[in-house]
Amino acid sequence: MTRPAVRPDAGQASSATFLGLPAVVPPTAPRGVGMLRGDEPFPAAARRALADAQLRHNLGKATGTIRARRAGVVAELDDWDRLRAAGAAIKDDVLAHLDDYLTRLEEQVVARGGVVHWARDAVEANRIVVDLVRATGATEAVKVKSMATQEIGLNEALADAGIAAWETDLAELIVQLGHDRPSHIVVPAIHRNRAEIRDIFAREMGAAGGVPAPDGLTDEPRALAEAARAHLRQRFLSAKVAISGANFAVAETGTLCVVESEGNGRMCLTLPDTLITVMGLEKIVPTWRDLEVFLQLLPRSATGERMNPYTSMWTGVAPGDGPRAFHLVLLDNGRTATLADPAGRAALRCIRCAACLNVCPVYERTGGHAYGSVYPGPIGAVLSPQLAGVTDNPSLPYASTLCGACLDACPVAIDIPSMLVHLRARVVDAGRGTGRPPSAERAVMAAAAWTMAKPGRWARALRAARLGRLLGRRRGAIGRLPPPLASWTTSRDLPVPPAESFRDRWSRRQAGDGLGSLREGQR
Amino acid sequence: MRIGLFVTCLVDGMFPDVGDATVAVLERLGHEVDVPLAQTCCGQMHVNTGYAREALPLVRRHVAAFAGYEAVVAPSGSCAGLVRHHYPALAEATGDAALAAAAADLAARTYELSEFLVGVLGVTDVGAHYPHRVTYHPTCHSLRLLRVGDAPTRLLRAVAGLELVELPAAEACCGFGGTFALKNADTSTAMLADKMRDVLSTGAEVVTAGDSSCLMHIGGGLSRLRAGVRPVHLAEILASTAPAAGPPVAATAVSAAARAVR
Ligand code: SF4
Numbered sequence: 086m087t088r089p090a091v092r093p094d095a096g097q098a099s100s101a102t103f104l105g106l107p108a109v110v111p112p113t114a115p116r117g118v119g120m121l122r123g124d125e126p127f128p129a130a131a132r133r134a135l136a137d138a139q140l141r142h143n144l145g146k147a148t149g150t151i152r153a154r155r156a157g158v159v160a161e162l163d164d165w166d167r168l169r170a171a172g173a174a175i176k177d178d179v180l181a182h183l184d185d186y187l188t189r190l191e192e193q194v195v196a197r198g199g200v201v202h203w204a205r206d207a208v209e210a211n212r213i214v215v216d217l218v219r220a221t222g223a224t225e226a227v228k229v230k231s232m233a234t235q236e237i238g239l240n241e242a243l244a245d246a247g248i249a250a251w252e253t254d255l256a257e258l259i260v261q262l263g264h265d266r267p268s269h270i271v272v273p274a275i276h277r278n279r280a281e282i283r284d285i286f287a288r289e290m291g292a293a294g295g296v297p298a299p300d301g302l303t304d305e306p307r308a309l310a311e312a313a314r315a316h317l318r319q320r321f322l323s324a325k326v327a328i329s330g331a332n333f334a335v336a337e338t339g340t341l342c343v344v345e346s347e348g349n350g351r352m353c354l355t356l357p358d359t360l361i362t363v364m365g366l367e368k369i370v371p372t373w374r375d376l377e378v379f380l381q382l383l384p385r386s387a388t389g390e391r392m393n394p395y396t397s398m399w400t401g402v403a404p405g406d407g408p409r410a411f412h413l414v415l416l417d418n419g420r421t422a423t424l425a426d427p428a429g430r431a432a433l434r435c436i437r438c439a440a441c442l443n444v445c446p447v448y449e450r451t452g453g454h455a456y457g458s459v460y461p462g463p464i465g466a467v468l469s470p471q472l473a474g475v476t477d478n479p480s481l482p483y484a485s486t487l488c489g490a491c492l493d494a495c496p497v498a499i500d501i502p503s504m505l506v507h508l509r510a511r512v513v514d515a516g517r518g519t520g521r522p523p524s525a526e527r528a529v530m531a532a533a534a535w536t537m538a539k540p541g542r543w544a545r546a547l548r549a550a551r552l553g554r555l556l557g558r559r560r561g562a563i564g565r566l567p568p569p570l571a572s573w574t575t576s577r578d579l580p581v582p583p584a585e586s587f588r589d590r591w592s593r594r595q596a597g598d599g600l601g602s603l604r605e606g607q608r
Numbered sequence: 609m610r611i612g613l614f615v616t617c618l619v620d621g622m623f624p625d626v627g628d629a630t631v632a633v634l635e636r637l638g639h640e641v642d643v644p645l646a647q648t649c650c651g652q653m654h655v656n657t658g659y660a661r662e663a664l665p666l667v668r669r670h671v672a673a674f675a676g677y678e679a680v681v682a683p684s685g686s687c688a689g690l691v692r693h694h695y696p697a698l699a700e701a702t703g704d705a706a707l708a709a710a711a712a713d714l715a716a717r718t719y720e721l722s723e724f725l726v727g728v729l730g731v732t733d734v735g736a737h738y739p740h741r742v743t744y745h746p747t748c749h750s751l752r753l754l755r756v757g758d759a760p761t762r763l764l765r766a767v768a769g770l771e772l773v774e775l776p777a778a779e780a781c782c783g784f785g786g787t788f789a790l791k792n793a794d795t796s797t798a799m800l801a802d803k804m805r806d807v808l809s810t811g812a813e814v815v816t817a818g819d820s821s822c823l824m825h826i827g828g829g830l831s832r833l834r835a836g837v838r839p840v841h842l843a844e845i846l847a848s849t850a851p852a853a854g855p856p857v858a859a860t861a862v863s864a865a866a867r868a869v870r
Contacts, residue, residue, distance in 0.1 A: 127792070128791060128792050128793075128794065128795075131792060131794060131795050132794045135794050135795065135798050141798075446780055446781045446783070446799050447792075447795055447799075450795055450798045450799065451795055480791075482658075483787075483788065483791050483792065484792065484795075485785070485788070486748065486781050486783060486784065486785025486786075486788045486796075486799075487656060487748070487749075487785060487786075487788075488748035488752070488781035488785070489748055489749070489751075489752035489753060490748075490752070490779075490781070492752070493752055503693075503694075506655060506656055506658070506694075509656070509657060509658030510658045510659070510660045510661075511658075512658055513657075513658035513659055513661075514658075514661070526657075527659075530653075530654060530657065530659045530662055531662060533653070533654070533662075534651075534654060534659070534662040534663070534665065534666065537617065537648040537649040537651075537666055538648070538665050538666065538669065539648075540645055540646055540647070540648055543617075543648040543649075547620065547621045550621060562828075562831050564832070569790065570790065572789075572790050572791075572793035573789060573790060573793070573828075575793055575797070576793070576796075576797040576800065576829060576832060577789075577797075577800070577825060577828030577829050577831075577832055578828045578829075578831040578832045579824070579828060580622060580623075580824065580827070580828075580831075582621065582622060583621075583622065583623070583624050583625075585624065586620055586621055586624060587615050587619060587620040587621075587623075587624035587627035587628070587643075588615075588620055588643070588645055590624050590627075590628070591627070591643050591645075592645065
């Protein structure tokens with residue numbers, strides 16, 4: 086594709102707006118490819134996840150541990166708030182001038198011997214990568230953990246083309262061998278415990294055509310790591326092509342950066358002849374000075390480490406050192422559409438640290454699969470609907486209590502709760518223009534708004550609600566309500582409505598002897 | 609100070625005692641409290657569920673109803689939070705400059721009860737008496753949207769006879785979330801279960817908070833379990849002066865219920 090028009094205000098010129106929402110937006114990620122949409126609405130998927138006691142236990146334990154570690158190392162820094170503000174400001178500048186920075190990045194990568202490809206969406210990106218691998222004659226490739234390639238379903242596209250892609254990040258390996266889906270951004274196999282991992286290794290390593298797990302494998306972390314090492318070593322040494330993601334791209338020098346904790350990524354990035362990096366086009370930072378901010382923010386937020394263990398950087402190609410060919414695939418796939426919404430675009434600041442997942446009370450209980458997207462948790466609830474379109478993910482913006490823990494934890498201060506509210510309005514507004522009769526919810530909301538629009542109506546409605554007292558006659562509480570309130574009383578009682586509303590009580594007292602009785606304190 | 613009581617629709621319709629209590633505390637401190645009956649609902653349920661368009665007339669009504677008060681006080685972190693944090697943007701989006709200005713002005717004058725008492729009036733001892741074992745749940749919007757901090761616990765510590773017991777994992781959301789409790793009832797219930805476990809582990813007779821909505825959720829779960837722990841709004845505790853603050857709950861019944869749930 087040609088370079089996209091990635092001005093933040095692209096597409097808004099002639100639009101009528103409501104609450105800042107442009108009526109015309111650039112295309113979202115295409116259907117039928119990749120992993121941005123769930124097969125079922127969040128509440129249904131969550132319901133199944135909640136019934137899985139093992140999952141609940143694994144998640145509670147893992148998120149609790151990371152949460153405590155993160156809180157500890159963040160508290161050490163007295164300038165955390167300023168670092169956070171700097172991170173947000175740098176990303177906002179990048180997003181505001183994305184077309185300039187992308188051009189600069191392309192020039193620098195090309196000048197240093199790399200090749201840059203522009204992919205409008207998942208389909209284009211997959212085709213580019215498949216063609217590049219085919220051109221090398223290879224039938225397999227090693228991969229270092231990459232959200233972007235999961236997002237576009239690259240492994241499936243490669244498999245269709247007869248190319249085997251081997252995940253080399255330990256957690257991604259567990260997911261791949263388990264024929265599973267990632268459930269966390271940083272720890273994709275967070276839903277698995279050691280015993281489950283042992284079983285997967287013992288069963289699948291040999292079956293996948295690689296070095297099998299040793300006999301009598303235990304679930305000791307050391308033994309599991311040793312088995313993975315032996316299995317992966319052979320993959321590294323035989324692969325001619327590597328496919329990576331990128332955490333950052335420094336526009337001023339065309340340098341790419343991958344941040345990981347095992348060293349497996351470094352093997353991928355240095356051993357094969359050809360390196361293909363697929364990167365969302367928002368991953369740019371302008372300069373190395375800016376990178377410094379993120380290399381402080383990311384490890385503390387992601388894993389609770391002061392410094393990241395393996396930080397790999399490469400700039401184009403260097404003869405005799407590392408890959409001989411380097412391809413950078415810049416992926417849009419709904420990012421320009423996200424950029425076009427002023428109230429939603431800050432989601433593109435995200436550095437995928439997963440701090441918001443680890444503190445989220447909803448994620449902690451449902452796990453990542455319930456979100457149906459490669460991006461789960463609070464950031465997934467705002468990013469997936471924007472990349473793929475709110476009408477394809479209408480339940481995700483509602484998968485939150487708006488408790489605000491995500492905003493507090495986010496190292497780039499993305500106001501996820503406000504964004505969720507904004508996206509809910511987009512979901513509702515998308516349903517208005519369809520000409521179909523309003524949903525039951527919309528009818529209820531409209532009726533409530535009508536009632537509350539005039540104090541007289543409201544007062545009469547409250548008096549009518551006293552009828553509810555009949556429901557709680559026996560027990561002094563209401564244990565069962567009709568729809569749409571029935572789901573309240575599946576687990577909660579409702580108090581019996583009072584004999585008199587506050588406003589009626591107040592009016593009566595004002596008309597009578599003033600506040601005398603109230604002041605004496607009747608309670 | 610002439611204070612307008614922003615009673616909130618939930619307190620108006622379901623928990624009028626909380627409205628009385630808020631008035632009683634403010635008057636005891638020597639302030640004049642008025643309840644503009646032109647108020648109905650701030651529109652939070654509509655806004656937070658995606659019905660901003662339906663909420664706009666409510667926003668207009670609310671802004672007009674509270675024009676002219678030096679301070680507007682609500683017995684709710686969540687409703688005060690909506691006015692403080694979302695009204696300016698909601699009003700701005702209408703393109704009505706006068707409304708935007710009025711909304712921004714109201715946002716700056718609107719307070720949740722505990723932050724008003726401690727932060728604005730500088731009072732922590734409101735002369736209350738409440739001889740019970742109490743645990744406090746900081747509601748998410750008072751904690752993270754309004755940042756009321758330790759204002760509620762400072763007020764509670766100054767109440768004569770009150771024994772404040774710390775709630776484990778206090779800052780975890782109770783799972784209410786407005787229409788979340790209906791739309792995602794299963795997840796909401798899973799969160800509520802953990803909150804109730806923590807409440808019961810304290811052995812408190814009373815669980816308190818600054819929001820009737822969250823208390824209705826936690827209390828509704830506890831009631832379903834017949835757990836014998838009462839939800840009581842912070843304002844009601846602060847308003848209590850008479851020795852009898854309610855029917856006493858047998859401590860043995862509470863701990864038996866706690867064991868049953870754990
Ligand atoms: S939204 Fe913020 S906290 Fe969540 S993954 Fe992105 S950067 Fe991290």
